[in-house]
Amino acid sequence: MENSMLKKTPFVRLVIAAMLGVGTSIAPLVLLSFGLSTFIVIRIVGQEHATAAFATATGISGIAVVIFGLFSGVIADKTRLKMGRRRFWMIAGSIGGALSMLALTYASSIPVFIIAICLVNFFYGMVSLSCYAIVPEQVEPEKFGRVSGLIGAAAPAFVMTGQMVMGAFAKSTLEEKMITIIIVQLIGGIVAALLIKDNYFAGVAKGEKKSIGIRGFYPSFKKHPSYTWALLTKLFINFSNAGMGMLTLFYIARFHLSETKIFQLMALTAPAIMLMVVAGILGGFLSDKVKKQKPFVMGAALVTGICLIAFAFSSNITWVIVGNFIFNFGFGMYGAVDNALVNRILPSKENAAKDISIMNTTTSLSSTLVNFAAPALIALGTSLFGGDGYTLFFLVLAVFSILSAVVVLPIPEMGSKLEANNDTTNEIVV
The missing domain is CATH 1.20.1250.20 (MFS general substrate transporter like domains)
Incomplete structure (x- = not known):
């Protein structure tokens, strides 16, 4: 047409x-x-x-x-x-x-x-x-x-x-x-x-x-190592974020909240989502301004890790509420700047949609794995630390946030010689 x-x-x-x-x-x-x-x-x-x-x-x-x-x-x-x-x-x-x-x-x-x-x-x-x-x-x-x-x-x-x-x-x-x-x-x-x-x-x-063979489905690590590192940082941070889906059971287990109280708490923390949007806009603007992406991605990932550690040892619901706001700020900034980083290191313009779809599966994959592992981790946490078992659960999630920051290190920064050798020119929105 x-x-x-x-x-x-x-x-x-x-x-x-x-x-x-x-x-x-x-x-x-x-x-x-x-x-x-x-x-x-x-x-x-x-x-x-x-x-x-x-x-x-x-x-x-x-x-x-x-x-x-x-x-x-x-x-x-x-x-x-x-x-x-x-x-x-x-x-x-x-x-x-x-x-x-x-x-x-x-x-x-x-x-x-x-x-x-x-x-x-x-x-x-x-x-x-x-x-x-x-x-x-x-x-x-x-x-x-x-x-x-x-x-x-x-x-x-x-x-x-x-x-x-x-x-x-x-x-x-x-x-x-x-x-x-x-x-x-x-x-x-x-x-x-x-x-x-x-x-x-x-x-x-x-x-x-056109058909795409299995061998050509995933970008070669030898030719495009930054793609795999970017996929790993996204996968690890999504592990941490997926654990937030257990907060309802966490509220019940640790703070003994009723269904009504939990929905009231959800309403109280709802503005944290808008904070995430603001953080994303702010992070995107600042990273473009200073022409640096890695410090924002790594810093934001570490912020989410600190919040998860606070969840692990919280004995007061106020700490959880404050941590929820800070976590959303960090995750929002991470998401915006990391998407810009992914756009920059995509292996080719021709296969951009395929490569982005592989990246996007990390969200569902991490959620699936966390949901399967959660009961075992919580049970192990109960046997090791006593109580509700969520201390170990959130500490493991915090480790994934830290790993998300670490695997950003091998990725070339904006304007570096390595990036110039692997320039994909067109920006694709993830």
């Missing part, structure tokens, strides 16, 4: 649609990980067996999310419908996600819980993926930066709003909270689809098809 024949959505409408679609599809997944799914597991198996059941269920679903992440882009791109592939998946993903959320809400067994949460991740993931994909298809390259910034701020803003709403209605039932999320996302996803103009792609000629 020629560019002149492509339908384009007016810029403001497209930005509003993308922010609405991304925000309302990512927020439910984050809110589930912040406590809603934990209480569903507690309802199914009881509080005594919740830690093991929750870790197993989220670990299995995490593996599914990794697989979905590798193939969902192919599924979305191969969809051929007159209404447009992006609009279709915004609507189909919202409806499929709503039905999956209902199944999750009323799940009566762990297998049903696992299947439902896998489907929720797939369908809502397709909504956000379609919103991201519409940008390079319809927006001029010179506007990519501002659009990416606005869309990037949408998810934290919706998550923070969702946490505050959950806190304000903390005394409402779990089912009422879940149904509210379903309705808001369904409206947001459908409105986003109605706002955009989409295009029908009939496909490409056979001669244009």
Whole structure:
């Protein structure tokens, strides 16, 4: 299809649609990980067996999310419908996600819980993926930066709003909270689809098809060592961040908080998400200003490690609240500057999407591994230190934060001779 024949959505409408679609599809997944799914597991198996059941269920679903992440882009791109592939998946993903959320809400067994949460991740993931994909298809390259910034701020803003709403209605039932999320996302996803103009792609000629062999899938460490070091730093920091999903059980085990108190605490710490956004903007600006990235990435990783050590030995909920804010500041700065670093060291422009997708799997992979390992680590911590067992758990996460900082050292800094020899020229947003 020629560019002149492509339908384009007016810029403001497209930005509003993308922010609405991304925000309302990512927020439910984050809110589930912040406590809603934990209480569903507690309802199914009881509080005594919740830690093991929750870790197993989220670990299995995490593996599914990794697989979905590798193939969902192919599924979305191969969809051929007159209404447009992006609009279709915004609507189909919202409806499929709503039905999956209902199944999750009323799940009566762990297998049903696992299947439902896998489907929720797939369908809502397709909504956000379609919103991201519409940008390079319809927006001029010179506007990519501002659009990416606005869309990037949408998810934290919706998550923070969702946490505050959950806190304000903390005394409402779990089912009422879940149904509210379903309705808001369904409206947001459908409105986003109605706002955009989409295009029908009939496909490409056979001669244009390309295949990537297994040997060429992962960039050679010998030729592109910085790529592997960058992947490791991202993997290690994601290990640390994945452990934050255990905070709900940590609150129950160490501070004996009720469901109502936990949702009120979530509302209290919700502004930390906006602090993460501010830290990302600040870190990106300062790193560009001084033309240095590694000090910001390493420093931010170490800040998260210090916060996790504070969690390990905290005996007062106030320390946890303060640590939560500082952790989000460090993680926000790390994410923004590390993404810029990754953009700079990508092996090639031609395979940028493939290489970025490999990087992105570290989020789901780390979450899966942490959820599987958490019960064993907590049990070992109980036998070594006594108490609730979370001291060892958070200390191990702190070690991963430190490792994340250490593996940045071999990566060339901006403007170095090593970087000049491996210049990829074009910037790709992760």
